[in-house]
Amino acid sequence: MSMSNELERLHFEFTGGRPVGPFVPALVGVVGSGNLEVLVEPREDAACTVEVSTSARGFAPIWEAVMEDFRERHPLAGLRVSINDMGATPAVVSLRLDQAVAEIAGPRP
Amino acid sequence: MDTRVTRSWDTRATERARRLSRAQTALGASLDNKRVVAEHATRLLEAVIAPFDRVCLEGNNQKQADFLARSLAAVDAAVVHDLHMVQSVLALPEHLDVFDKGIATRLDFSFSGPQGTRLARLVAQRRIQIGAIHTYLELFGRYFVDLTPHVALVTAHSADRHGNLFTGPNTEDTPVIVEATSFGGGIVVAQVNELVETVPRVDIPGDWVDFVVRAPTPALVEPLFTRDPAQISEIQVLMAMMAIKGIYAEYGVQRLNHGIGFDTAAIELLLPTYGESLGLKGKICKHWALNPHPALIPAIEAGWVESIHSFGSELGMEDYVRARPDVFFTGRDGSLRSNRAFSQAAGHYACDLFIGSTLQVDLAGNSSTATTGRIAGFGGAPNMGADARGRRHGSEAWLKAGREARNGLQGARGTPRGQKLVVQMVETFREHMEPAFVETLDAWELAGQAGLPLPPIMIYGDDVTHVLTEEGIANLLLCRDDGEREQAIRGVAGYTAVGLGRDRKRVAALRERGIIRRPEDLGIDQRDATRNLLAARSIRDLVRASGGLYRPPKRFRNW
Numbered sequence: 001m002s003m004s005n006e007l008e009r010l011h012f013e014f015t016g017g018r019p020v021g022p023f024v025p026a027l028v029g030v031v032g033s034g035n036l037e038v039l040v041e042p043r044e045d046a047a048c049t050v051e052v053s054t055s056a057r058g059f060a061p062i063w064e065a066v067m068e069d070f071r072e073r074h075p076l077a078g079l080r081v082s083i084n085d086m087g088a089t090p091a092v093v094s095l096r097l098d099q100a101v102a103e104i105a106g107p108r109p
Numbered sequence: 110m111d112t113r114v115t116r117s118w119d120t121r122a123t124e125r126a127r128r129l130s131r132a133q134t135a136l137g138a139s140l141d142n143k144r145v146v147a148e149h150a151t152r153l154l155e156a157v158i159a160p161f162d163r164v165c166l167e168g169n170n171q172k173q174a175d176f177l178a179r180s181l182a183a184v185d186a187a188v189v190h191d192l193h194m195v196q197s198v199l200a201l202p203e204h205l206d207v208f209d210k211g212i213a214t215r216l217d218f219s220f221s222g223p224q225g226t227r228l229a230r231l232v233a234q235r236r237i238q239i240g241a242i243h244t245y246l247e248l249f250g251r252y253f254v255d256l257t258p259h260v261a262l263v264t265a266h267s268a269d270r271h272g273n274l275f276t277g278p279n280t281e282d283t284p285v286i287v288e289a290t291s292f293g294g295g296i297v298v299a300q301v302n303e304l305v306e307t308v309p310r311v312d313i314p315g316d317w318v319d320f321v322v323r324a325p326t327p328a329l330v331e332p333l334f335t336r337d338p339a340q341i342s343e344i345q346v347l348m349a350m351m352a353i354k355g356i357y358a359e360y361g362v363q364r365l366n367h368g369i370g371f372d373t374a375a376i377e378l379l380l381p382t383y384g385e386s387l388g389l390k391g392k393i394c395k396h397w398a399l400n401p402h403p404a405l406i407p408a409i410e411a412g413w414v415e416s417i418h419s420f421g422s423e424l425g426m427e428d429y430v431r432a433r434p435d436v437f438f439t440g441r442d443g444s445l446r447s448n449r450a451f452s453q454a455a456g457h458y459a460c461d462l463f464i465g466s467t468l469q470v471d472l473a474g475n476s477s478t479a480t481t482g483r484i485a486g487f488g489g490a491p492n493m494g495a496d497a498r499g500r501r502h503g504s505e506a507w508l509k510a511g512r513e514a515r516n517g518l519q520g521a522r523g524t525p526r527g528q529k530l531v532v533q534m535v536e537t538f539r540e541h542m543e544p545a546f547v548e549t550l551d552a553w554e555l556a557g558q559a560g561l562p563l564p565p566i567m568i569y570g571d572d573v574t575h576v577l578t579e580e581g582i583a584n585l586l587l588c589r590d591d592g593e594r595e596q597a598i599r600g601v602a603g604y605t606a607v608g609l610g611r612d613r614k615r616v617a618a619l620r621e622r623g624i625i626r627r628p629e630d631l632g633i634d635q636r637d638a639t640r641n642l643l644a645a646r647s648i649r650d651l652v653r654a655s656g657g658l659y660r661p662p663k664r665f666r667n668w
Contacts, residue, residue, distance in 0.1 A: 034540070056542060062604045089538040090604040091344050091579040095635065102636060 010052040010060055012067045017048050017077035026103035029096040036085040036093060038100040046077045054085035066090050074101050121294030128296060129319065132156040143272045143315075144304065145322045150180035153320060154189065157296050158260050161191045164213070165258035165286050168198040169449070170220070170488065171331055171421045172279040174264035176300045176324035178203035181262065186211045193217070195256050197245060197282050197449070198488070199224040201329075208237045217256055219243050220486035229484045232559045242484070242565055244491040246453045249282075252289035260298065261290035264328045265313065267303040272315035274299055275308035278422035278430065278445035279330055283313060285450040291317035302327040309442035332424040332662045334400045336374040339647045344536060344579045347628065347638035349375035352464060352534065353384050355582045355631045356575060357393045360506040360530060364396040366456040366493045368465020372534045374404040376464070378643040381411035398456035398493070401426040401437065401445065403661070407644035407654045409436055419445060420452040420489065429658035449489075456493040461506035462530040463493040464577075467567060468539065471550050472595045472607065474570030474585055476533050479552040484559060487567050494568040496529045503527060510574060513586040528586070531568060532575040537603030544605035545578075546598065570594075576601055580608075581627040588624060600625045 025041040036054075043049065050067055074097075081100070085093070117123070132140065135156040139146050145153050154177075158164060166181060167174040182203040192213035199205060199221040207213040208231055217240040221228045231237045243251070252258065263283050265274035276283055290297050298320040299313075353376060356362070367373040380394060390413055397417045399405070403426060408414055417437050422430070422445050430437045430445045440446045456463065467476040476494075478485050500507070507527030514528050535545040552564035576583040576598055583597040593615075600616035602608030619625045628635055645651045648661050 059542065061609075065604050065609055087542070089344070089536060089542065091536060091538070092342075095343060095347075098635060 006057070007053045007055060008057040008060075010054070010063050012050040012052070012064070014048040014071045015046065015077070017046075017071070017075040019046060019078045020076050020104065021078070023104040026100055028099045028103060031084045031086055033086050034088055034092070036083055036088040036096055038096045039082040040100045040104055041080045041082070043078050043080045048077050048079055048081070050081040050083065052083045052085060054083070054087075056085065056087040062090055066093055070094065070097050073098070076101070079104070125294055125296060128157045128159070132320070142270060143319060143321050144270070145320050147176070147322055147325050150177065150322050151183045153298065153322070154181055154262075155184050157298070157320075158184070158189050158192070160189060161193065162259040163193045163195055163256060165195050165252070165261040165290065166204065167261070167263040167282060167286060168196045168200050168204055169279070169281040169421065170198055171333055171423075172264055172281055173200055173329045174262050174300055175201060175203070175329045176322070176326070177262040177264070177298065181212065182206040182210065184212060193240075195248070195252070195258055197248065198222065199228060200331075205231060214238060215240060217241055217243060217248065217251070218486060219245050219248050220488040221484055222486075225483040225485040229482050229555075229559065232484065239559065239561070242486045242561070244487055245449060245489050246457060246492045249285045249450045249453075252285065253293075257293035258286070258290045258295050260296045261286050262298050262300070263287060264300050266301065267305045267308055268299060268301045268318070268321040269305055269308050269315070272299070272318035272321055273308050273311045274301070274313035274315070274318060275310055276312040278427055278447060280312050280447045281421040282449045284448055287313050287317050296320075298322065300324040300328065309444070310440040312446070330424060334369055334402050334423045335425070335661065336371050336404055337648050338374065338378055338404065338643055338645045338650065341371050341375045341378070341640065341643060343638050343640060345371055345375040346379065346640060346642055347633070347635060348372060348534060348536070348577060348579055349379045350383055350633050350638055350642075351582055351628060351631060352376050352532070352577055353379060353389070353393075354387060354633060355626055356462070356464075356530065356532060356577070358387060358389055360461070360509050362393050362462045362506045362530065363504065364460045365394060365462040365464070366398045366460050367402070368463070368490060368493070370466045372466050373464060374402070375643070377402060377404040377408055378645055380408040380413050381644045382642050384413070385411070398452050398460055400447075401430050403648075403651050403659055404645070406651050406659060409433065410654055411644075418452050418455055419447040420449045421447045424662045425660045428660065429655050432658050453489055453492050456489065457495065458497045458500055460493065460529070461504050462532065463490075464532040464534055465490055465494060466535055467533050468545065469547050469550050469552075470533055470535060470545060470576060470598065471547055471570070472598055473591070474533075474573040474576065474594060474598060475550060475566045476568040476570075476573060477550045477552040477564070477566050479550070479555045479565045479567075481551045481554050481558070484555065484565070487565070490567050494531045495572045496531070500527065500529070506530060510586055513584070514574075517589075528574065529572075530574050531572050532577055533568065533573055534577045537578050537580065537601075537605050537608060544607065546602040546605045546607035548607065578603060581625055581630070584624050584626070587622065593619065593624070597624050
């Protein structure tokens with residue numbers, strides 16, 4: 001992995017998901033080496049967008065696969081996901097995404 | 110026909126006597142019975158070591174005969190040269206300096222850890238001929254067959270005037286080295302930290318020891334098995350939950366060995382919390398072949414552990430071990446008696462399960478820690494992580510694994526027998542996004558570079574029974590052909606190229622059959638995998654759990 005000061009930016013957009021409705025924005029994780037921060041905010045329209053800003057350049061195909069699986073697990077609409085990544089592994093990325101979705105879904109029964 | 114040869118039958122004894130008398134001449138009045146002054150150590154070695162000798166320099170996983178290593182590296186290469194070094198571990202620069210200086214040319218060993226890169230360079234420059242990279246038991250075995258040392262340079266804590274040695278908790282390899290050398294007609298030189306009137310206990314009888322040198326500084330001992338719980342990640346907690354619920358509970362694993370690392374430390378720290386919540390106390394993890402891992406303190410204190418036999422010790426655990434003699438093997442003096450040879454034999458034959466991490470796994474399940482340009486060796490993992498084909502004792506775990514592997518087979522391959530559980534536990538990506546799953550192990554390239562007859566595979570794929578990643582568990586015992594095995598491995602390889610290359614339909618079918626099990630298939634909710642489950646979340650917590658008996662070293666390797 002080539003670490004550089006320049007961040008790589010990636011954009012994903014999914015449609016056709018189930019609208020989540022209004023929710024309070026949620027922030028999980030921290031920006032630290034091998035970790036990431038995920039911010040989830042409501043969107044007006046029926047899309048689900050993910051903005052990735054990562055210090056680990058050159059992993060776009062892996063991000064794409066991770067996002068595809070995320071959409072499969074959580075087919076949601078009406079949210080904007082912003083990710084600040086510092087070289088987290090895909091497992092940690094998926095975990096944080098799941099945690100963020102759990103946050104906005106409210107406490108577990 | 111008379112086929113008897115005409116020869117003398119005591120050449121080794123004669124040669125030994127000749128060398129002892131040469132030492133007497135070289136050291137003169139400064140030789141006090143067996144005691145040699147430190148300033149004369151190199152002179153002693155020049156007197157008792159001959160060119161082309163096999164020399165065992167005690168280099169262990171933890172303690173090092175560092176003073177004798179320096180003394181050997183200082184001999185005159187015109188007098189002592191072309192030695193064949195046989196030793197467990199290459200840990201110190203001096204272990205390779207002897208090759209740089211032409212004092213030694215051949216090497217048989219097990220593990221080279223920190224010296225792996227320099228070793229690869231020296232091999233490439235043809236300064237070192239490697240006989241083989243052994244497993245510990247194999248190397249020890251060869252000490253009694255065709256690699257018996259002519260001279261052994263060992264280390265102990267103290268010696269009395271008869272040469273009786275007290276090793277303290279880090280007995281490690283000393284008994285096996287001295288036994289082979291002494292009874293094989295060789296010469297044993299020991300460095301000690303202290304000369305005493307009476308040793309606290311006799312770890313090595315004095316009449317097996319020829320010379321004792323008090324080293325100017327205490328022998329180096331490194332803490333290797335200390336892992337700071339503060340660095341255990343949620344992913345490691347999740348994997349530990351899967352190991353406990355999906356493997357330990359499933360097979361009823363009573364006897365086991367844990368490899369070194371944060372993954373296994375997480376399991377140890379989850380026993381008194383998560384394991385307890387599953388009602389597993391008393392049902393799993395009762396007997397261990399294991400160094401005194403600080404991370405196991407909470408489980409011991411919670412009453413999970415009945416016995417632990419150790420390969421070596423761990424700095425800081427001395428007082429804790431001394432206070433728990435029901436659990437650890439201890440001498441009449443109260444301190445730990447470790448023994449690498451016996452604990453390796455126990456780990457190989459008497460344990461139902463080995464679980465450890467690795468750097469690379471290929472599509473056949475072969476596992477390797479070799480990387481290009483670095484000859485690291487194996488240490489104990491291949492003995493622990495290999496099915497003990499000679500085993501007969503039928504524990505529940507062993508029999509169940511055997512049934513899974515042999516179900517439906519006929520003839521010799523279907524004859525009922527058990528199998529050891531060998532689990533490779535890896536996150537799909539290591540640090541810096543290095544994939545743990547690869548099409549081809551770096552070991553193949555290394556074999557080419559170093560002229561090895563085989564790729565240095567640490568654990569052979571046909572011994573690996575389970576591959577555990579954050580994505581789930583692949584049970585290779587249930588795979589019926591190479592194609593299934595490959596897809597089972599791809600099916601837990603996450604977003605690595607190997608994982609992305611899976612046949613999704615076949616992986617789904619393997620999941621149907623329980624060959625692949627995801628956390629949810631095991632009834633594990635990822636959201637429960639938090640650090641709050643760890644019985645200790647810091648070194649300080651471990652100290653507290655030990656009632657203040659554990660005294661962590663100031664510095665420890667924490668990789």
